[in-house]
Amino acid sequence: MYEGIVQDLIDELGRLPGVGPKSAQRIAFHLLQADPADVRRLADVLMEVKDKVKFCSICFNVSQSEQCRICQDPRRDPSVLCVVEEYKDVVAIERTREFRGRYHVLGGAISPIDGIGPEQLHIRELMVRLADGAVTEVILATDPNLEGEATATYLTRMLKPLGLRVTRLASGLPVGGDLEYADEVTLGRAFAGRRSADD
């Protein structure tokens, strides 16, 4: 345990995803020794990102305006919707250049251990989006791990009765990992080879 504010810093850093107590301590001491101008730049960008970056009111992608660039782009196919867990998955899929439809970002995956159920995700908004029948295919591109599978299974059950085509990415993605860790070629292939969620 450290003196007041230093411990506060370690505690705050330790709350970040993937930062354990050891790493939090290492980052805190790095910041203590760093040039004040460097730390100021980091603090500024942290505040700026919270002020300026919003979430798209349609798809929940990260956006600088009310609607994200993809939702505003008339060249994107409005009949195909790709459902992903996080914003970073949109980035990964965009890199493959394999997909020309639109997205829906759930904001996570179903994970009972972490207390995340369907009602914590943007599933209700997804159902509202699908209500007008403009979308004819939904691609479930959740992560190839337990939570991603559970989420895809849940969504398949919800979406099938709507009579649209529900597809999953082809196998070949590294199992247990995150979508974003797949290389572009592998992810692109998984997209091109997507199959009906019935299988």
Ligand SMILES: [Zn+2]
């Ligand atoms: Zn959007």
